[in-house]
Amino acid sequence: MYLPLSPAISEEHVAAGRRQPVTEVAFLFAELGTTDGHAGLGFSYATRAGGPGLYAHAKEIVPLLLGEDPNDVGRVREKLVAAGASAGRTGLAAQAIGAVDVGLWDLKAKRANLSLAKLLGSHRDAVSCYTTSGGSLSVPADKVVENARRSLAQGAGGIGIAVGAQEVSHDVERMRAVREALGDDVPLIACADQQWNRVQAGRHARRLDEFSVQWLADPLDAHDTKGHAALAATLTTPIATGATLTSVDEHWRLMTADAAAVLQPDVAAIGGITPFLRVAALADQHHLTLAPHFATELHVHLAAAYPGGAWVEHVDWLAPLFNEKLAVENGAVAVPDQPGIGLSLSERSRMWTTDRIEFAESV
Missing domain, CATH: 3.20.20.120 (Enolase-like C-terminal domain)
Incomplete structure (x- = not known):
């Protein structure tokens, strides 16, 4: 998903030729569902470069979530880190996992009927x-x-x-x-x-x-x-x-x-x-x-x-x-008092979505 910015964000780095203006922010959203009907929402983002890379890495490793207990946030996250270890443990690889990690915490808080805070x-x-x-x-x-x-x-x-x-x-x-x-x-x-x-x-x-x-x-x-x-x-x-x-x-x-x-x-x-x-x-x-x-x-x-x-x-x-x-x-x-992080995607965000993929366990 690409969120357009108007006006573009431009600073001294741009004037000096070291950067390009920020005209949009790329978002990677992860919508997580459970067999008992709960849902979590997580996201990560990148400016200037990296959005397609986040999405590509996430697509490779996210299927490993299927069948896992979402309460085990730490263990599930480490499983994803290990799966993508050849791409590194920081930077883009970690940021792709970050969208899932946020979604798992959102889901955990919702199942407890508590705000994340x-x-x-x-x-x-x-x-x-x-x-x-x-x-x-x-x-x-x-x-x-x-x-x-x-x-x-x-x-x-x-x-x-x-x-x-x-x-x-x-x-x-x-x-x-x-x-x-x-x-x-x-x-x-x-x-x-x-x-x-x-x-x-x-x-x-x-x-x-x-x-x-x-x-x-x-x-x-x-x-x-x-x-x-x-x-x-x-x-x-x-x-x-x-x-x-x-x-x-x-x-x-x-x-x-x-x-x-x-x-x-x-x-x-x-x-x-x-x-x-x-x-x-x-x-x-x-x-x-x-x-x-x-x-x-x-x-x-x-x-x-x-x-x-x-x-x-x-x-x-x-x-x-x-x-x-x-x-x-x-x-x-x-601090929002709704369960989880207290966010749901707007219709406008759906219109800005450029691609999506769904993974589900076969029954």
């Missing part, structure tokens, strides 16, 4: 949220302020602002305009999108300390653990990263190096809820803030079940895919 052990009924939809680099400072005020009026609790321009004055101007307009009490998040090298990050990030930023997200390549650790040691602003990492091990290396104060794992990137929960448990042991990336509809459950400080990024890109809508008010996203 309640099944996992919820710590809160609403999760603090910030929005990044109105602060991209191409938006002038006065328009960023206007968009931020609108987002706050619509219930957002914090404002994400893109930084990472080649000229640090551009970033400082925008950040100062928003801080002065909104006051000192509104949490601001600076989102660098991995656009700096180590030298640039050191110079630019220190200029942001004066604005009491909640955290600086992705100042360096996500895999540059040593660079993040060195930068974190020089700043008062907390560092956040992890959105594009694809394994528990990669997140573990960040934690043990004290490279980030805020972890931003993404269920789709890491390969499902099962590995996400492992990352969350490790993050809690390190007393880190958890701020999952993207897919608010799913991550709100996981953030609600996190014992420490937690945020979600509120983006409305996925809204057309589902019949249910999230409630955002007083700076937080309410």
Whole structure:
């Protein structure tokens, strides 16, 4: 399934010729049914590239689910991992399995007649949220302020602002305009999108300390653990990263190096809820803030079940895919109380579906 985006998402990487604009998001959905009439829904996604690969890998291994007990999420997931081991245990292979893993957890929660958050052990009924939809680099400072005020009026609790321009004055101007307009009490998040090298990050990030930023997200390549650790040691602003990492091990290396104060794992990137929960448990042991990336509809459950400080990024890109809508008010996203993840596919999503395949046990 391909979800069209209008307007396309375009940032500094695009202007520099390093990336293409994001015009659509490819989704892999897994609809799981049981002989006693229960059903689970899971999904994974990819931007710019990878959608057909996710689908191809899933088609090869999903038949191994037939006849398994869906309550045994861990064992079933490992069976799929082993079946596709020649393609690797991270990246695309894990992300294809992730759609099934999410579906198994959704199914497990539904069979227990609990929301996913309640099944996992919820710590809160609403999760603090910030929005990044109105602060991209191409938006002038006065328009960023206007968009931020609108987002706050619509219930957002914090404002994400893109930084990472080649000229640090551009970033400082925008950040100062928003801080002065909104006051000192509104949490601001600076989102660098991995656009700096180590030298640039050191110079630019220190200029942001004066604005009491909640955290600086992705100042360096996500895999540059040593660079993040060195930068974190020089700043008062907390560092956040992890959105594009694809394994528990990669997140573990960040934690043990004290490279980030805020972890931003993404269920789709890491390969499902099962590995996400492992990352969350490790993050809690390190007393880190958890701020999952993207897919608010799913991550709100996981953030609600996190014992420490937690945020979600509120983006409305996925809204057309589902019949249910999230409630955002007083700076937080309410955790849905329907069984499972609380989502069902809309008719529009069916129209955007480009291919589907069904597997069933012969009788």
